[in-house]
Amino acid sequence: MQISGAQMVIExxxxxxVDTVFGYPGGAIMNVYDEIYxxxxxxxxxxxxxxxxxxxxEGYSKASAKVGVAMITSGPGFTNxxxxxxxxxxxxxxxxxxxxxxxxSLIGTDxxxxxxxxxxxxxxxxxxxxxxxxxxxxxxxxEAFYIARSGRPGPVHVDIPKDVTAQIAEFDYxxxxxxxxxxxxxxxxxxxxxxxxxxxxxxxxxxxxxxxxIINSNAADEVRxxxxxxxxxxVETFMARGTLSHDDKLLIGxxxxxxxYAANMAMSETDLVIALGARFDDRVTGKLSxxxxxxxxxxxxxxxASISKLVNAxxxxxGDIKNVVNExxxxxxxxxxxxxxxxxETIINFNELHPLTxxxxxxxxxxxxxxxxVGELLGDDANISTDVGQHQMWTAQFYPFSRPRQxxxxxxxxxxxxxxxAAMGVKAATPEKTxxxxxxxxxxxxxxxxxxxxxxxxxxxxxxxxxxxxxxMVRQWQTLxxxxxxxxxxxxxxxxxxxxxxxxxxxxxxxxxxxEFDAALKDxxxxxxxxxxxxxxxxxxxxxxxxxxxGSLFNMMLLEKKENK
Amino acid sequence: xxxxxxxxxxxxxxVNEASVLSRITDLFSGRGYNIxxxxxxxxxxxxxxxxxIVTSGSVRVIEQITKxxxxxxxxxxxxxxxxxxEKEMALVKFPITENLSDINAICEAYNGKIVNVGENIVIxxxxxxxxxxDNYLNAVKRYNPKEIVRSGAVAxxx
Numbered sequence: 001m002q003i004s005g006a007q008m009v010i011e012x013x014x015x016x017x018v019d020t021v022f023g024y025p026g027g028a029i030m031n032v033y034d035e036i037y038x039x040x041x042x043x044x045x046x047x048x049x050x051x052x053x054x055x056x057x058e059g060y061s062k063a064s065a066k067v068g069v070a071m072i073t074s075g076p077g078f079t080n081x082x083x084x085x086x087x088x089x090x091x092x093x094x095x096x097x098x099x100x101x102x103x104x105s106l107i108g109t110d111x112x113x114x115x116x117x118x119x120x121x122x123x124x125x126x127x128x129x130x131x132x133x134x135x136x137x138x139x140x141x142x143e144a145f146y147i148a149r150s151g152r153p154g155p156v157h158v159d160i161p162k163d164v165t166a167q168i169a170e171f172d173y174x175x176x177x178x179x180x181x182x183x184x185x186x187x188x189x190x191x192x193x194x195x196x197x198x199x200x201x202x203x204x205x206x207x208x209x210x211x212x213x214i215i216n217s218n219a220a221d222e223v224r225x226x227x228x229x230x231x232x233x234x235v236e237t238f239m240a241r242g243t244l245s246h247d248d249k250l251l252i253g254x255x256x257x258x259x260x261y262a263a264n265m266a267m268s269e270t271d272l273v274i275a276l277g278a279r280f281d282d283r284v285t286g287k288l289s290x291x292x293x294x295x296x297x298x299x300x301x302x303x304x305a306s307i308s309k310l311v312n313a314x315x316x317x318x319g320d321i322k323n324v325v326n327e328x329x330x331x332x333x334x335x336x337x338x339x340x341x342x343x344x345e346t347i348i349n350f351n352e353l354h355p356l357t358x359x360x361x362x363x364x365x366x367x368x369x370x371x372x373x374v375g376e377l378l379g380d381d382a383n384i385s386t387d388v389g390q391h392q393m394w395t396a397q398f399y400p401f402s403r404p405r406q407x408x409x410x411x412x413x414x415x416x417x418x419x420x421x422a423a424m425g426v427k428a429a430t431p432e433k434t435x436x437x438x439x440x441x442x443x444x445x446x447x448x449x450x451x452x453x454x455x456x457x458x459x460x461x462x463x464x465x466x467x468x469x470x471x472x473m474v475r476q477w478q479t480l481x482x483x484x485x486x487x488x489x490x491x492x493x494x495x496x497x498x499x500x501x502x503x504x505x506x507x508x509x510x511x512x513x514x515x516e517f518d519a520a521l522k523d524x525x526x527x528x529x530x531x532x533x534x535x536x537x538x539x540x541x542x543x544x545x546x547x548x549x550x551g552s553l554f555n556m557m558l559l560e561k562k563e564n565k
Numbered sequence: 566x567x568x569x570x571x572x573x574x575x576x577x578x579x580v581n582e583a584s585v586l587s588r589i590t591d592l593f594s595g596r597g598y599n600i601x602x603x604x605x606x607x608x609x610x611x612x613x614x615x616x617x618i619v620t621s622g623s624v625r626v627i628e629q630i631t632k633x634x635x636x637x638x639x640x641x642x643x644x645x646x647x648x649x650x651e652k653e654m655a656l657v658k659f660p661i662t663e664n665l666s667d668i669n670a671i672c673e674a675y676n677g678k679i680v681n682v683g684e685n686i687v688i689x690x691x692x693x694x695x696x697x698x699d700n701y702l703n704a705v706k707r708y709n710p711k712e713i714v715r716s717g718a719v720a721x722x723x
Contacts (some may be wrong), residue, residue: 048722076575118584119584119587122584122587122588122591123595124636127638128585130584132583147638179638180580180641181580181639181640181641182638255600303636304632304635304636305629305632305633305635308625308628309629309632336679
């Protein structure tokens, strides 16, 4: 059929099964928005900032396992969205982000709201396109969705000049994709897998190192089975939280800079690292030369460039985690879970020596208590987003995650302002779950305008603001490494968060005690409206344990031991 | 030459489309890799172009470069050359007052000759392995070269 470029965008989104688009209109994308107005196949959620549109699409994608879609205009609309693209790129989140561009005849003339969008997005997307002919649009959009979700997922940016959206051309979405140069390798090499299984069978202290790739591959069930069948203990990265349930006996905990003592010690003592969809990030490994020093490494990843990038893999396996783990499961008979009994004991001892905990030694609430309390009250019924900083680490440490895609956070890029819009996307994708965003008094102000979106679109996100009147994580580093010179991190001057929420039509609570917190959370969940729960917490609480930047995992700063009150 | 900074030649076959060169060069600059020289031209009767990149780095760095290049969507193939025929061209402008028979004789030793004669200058062309081009340029220093242009290397695996 002969239709306009703008209509093609709509038809392609419908054909891809998109039910929600996040975006913000503007001059160069108006033709597409005109077609959005005329259709009723998907909903459009108008955020109040383009960055939030992309973060919302990320949250939507992470919670739903579908490709997230955001739409923005040219120039500032696009540049505002760049942080979201970079965030999705770092965390391998499949997105298609469509931007308007000035008409072809004006490209290169410094036209109004012109920016070289594909030039900017090149380094923070998996791929990008500048569409120069509407006839190419069906193929490009189809490729964009395919590239975004296949292989190692990631954001794809499609920049469409305004005149191309007006151009009429033939639309046929049933064309077969012909990407001769892009063929992701999804099936692991059987010989390598066999060798890896033999290495596991021969290891004395093997350790699963579970990464976010498991969640992207929807392979948590298979990984759970593999862990339980082999009886091998597991550590999770920040991005993998929820792969194993918090109460799983074989889950040691999160590893890395703020990982548990037991997890980091296990990684330091293991003789065989079994990395599944993890990428040996510096926040995980600490000092590379000391990381799992005496261990051989099995590394399974769909991205060949992740393998042996930082730590040499003795058993590299390129493939989709789900396929590879299924293959591993079929060869599990050579592994005897009894062999690791002593190793499991050792790890239990690590955990008893320095369990992950905190002291109730302040008149103010402890932020960790708040996270734990939400876990007790909501547990599996909530999806948990976070912003970036101390609250994010406390959430990763203390929330009892029980399933994949329950925890949505900005891991690689560490984007303050991610949490609230992402939580809106999560709510749009999973309306049956309570959507909680743990945030801080610093982060929440970076996208608080989204109160308006959430109220308008009835996306009742409950933002729990752990307020310590500090840019807490930076303050912690200043306390520890800069001789307590708290340069520009004191956030004593603040808005009235209760009134701020109310000004947008949300509901606000300020709580100082456990009873007040319970009451506020109960009320917010029952009322099912957009909420800010500001919790006044201990100002100088540090995230512990901690591996100082560049230090070795086995050299942690630990919580001082004392009796709880 | 220590291993950490060894010279390497990488050939990349890419779809011949808009901005594909920027994708490659952005990858090098963004990840902090070196480009010593870069040549690009379309492969006859195909939709592909061939790039020859001379770079340097440790085995691990080169492995990463190769993998990262391969991750780019329009990249079809990446070869790190081990056993190759490698050639580079240089054009050099000399004053016509220099000893032209000497210059021509040296050029011949490097697969070249004087290719253009003007009112005041001559232009000589040589084509040889990059290292031999270095030698040639050293050898002709005494003839006061006015301008030198090198093409960057092209390579084919044997």
